[in-house]
Amino acid sequence: MWLVLAVPVKAAAIEDLTRPWPGAVVPYKLDPVILKRAGAKGTDCRNWRDWSAATQGHKVCRAMSEWQAETGVRFVPYTKGAKWLDIRTSDNRTNATLGYSVVNWVNVEPRASYGAVLHEFGHVLGLTHEHMRPDRDDYIVLAPFIGDSLKGCNPVEAMCRDILLNFPRHGRLQMKTDYDPCSLMHYLSHQGPRYPDDPRWRQAFTLTRAGAARMDVCSGQFQAREARCRKVGQKCAITEDDAALVRRFHGG
Ligand SMILES: [Zn+2]
Numbered sequence: 001m002w003l004v005l006a007v008p009v010k011a012a013a014i015e016d017l018t019r020p021w022p023g024a025v026v027p028y029k030l031d032p033v034i035l036k037r038a039g040a041k042g043t044d045c046r047n048w049r050d051w052s053a054a055t056q057g058h059k060v061c062r063a064m065s066e067w068q069a070e071t072g073v074r075f076v077p078y079t080k081g082a083k084w085l086d087i088r089t090s091d092n093r094t095n096a097t098l099g100y101s102v103v104n105w106v107n108v109e110p111r112a113s114y115g116a117v118l119h120e121f122g123h124v125l126g127l128t129h130e131h132m133r134p135d136r137d138d139y140i141v142l143a144p145f146i147g148d149s150l151k152g153c154n155p156v157e158a159m160c161r162d163i164l165l166n167f168p169r170h171g172r173l174q175m176k177t178d179y180d181p182c183s184l185m186h187y188l189s190h191q192g193p194r195y196p197d198d199p200r201w202r203q204a205f206t207l208t209r210a211g212a213a214r215m216d217v218c219s220g221q222f223q224a225r226e227a228r229c230r231k232v233g234q235k236c237a238i239t240e241d242d243a244a245l246v247r248r249f250h251g252g
Contacts, residue, residue, distance in 0.1 A: 115235025
């Protein structure tokens with residue numbers, strides 16, 4: 001779920017240096033390894049619904065299909081042009097570049113959940129982490145150890161680098177909606193799986209009163225879903241605000 005920055009970043013929601021995909025079209029190339037694991041015959045997402053839901057190929061193609069349906073931004077197999085999105089796999093990372101950039105890729109580890117893959121495609125379409133917005137302190141209170149690390153930690157240590165990359169406040173925005181604790185681009189409070197031996201990560205932040213009020217509003221859209229989809233930082237679905245912002249960013 002790490003956000004990898006291909007361009008310098010100053011802001012959140014959609015940052016001032018992030019660019020949209022020209023013509024609201026994302027040409028993609030699928031790693032042959034991903035296709036092979038899915039048992040695909042072709043070189044693109046054709047017939048992805050027939051592939052096992054456990055495969056990376058199914059998750060990737062389903063995520064593109066869902067973002068396309070929600071936003072109108074189209075994912076098409078690459079044919080020609082200088083830039084495209086590389087969809088590839090490595091053993092231990094699920095991450096992505098941000099918006100349309102010089103190089104563009106999504107990396108999907110074999111065991112990545114569908115929600116994690118859907119989140120990474122949010123980055124591809126220009127969204128940054130909701131909990132890194134400049135106004136986030138009105139809505140969440142970071143755990144003291146994270147706040148302390150942001151004030152000063154040793155970047156040689158992996159946890160410090162993680163915090164410095166994924167928890168600072170950004171500077172300037174070019175677009176935003178109201179703060180959305182339901183956003184697919186918000187982290188979960190419980191980050192335990194990242195640091196199973198460190199109990200502090202079981203609660204990386206709490207909501208302020210204003211954050212809880214926003215949560216009451218946004219969680220209504222997931223009322224029919226299971227409990228894990230009705231909490232801050234859910235990884236079940238694209239929210240209405242996530243989709244609206246991507247649409248607006250791409251001229252829709
Ligand atoms: Zn992310």
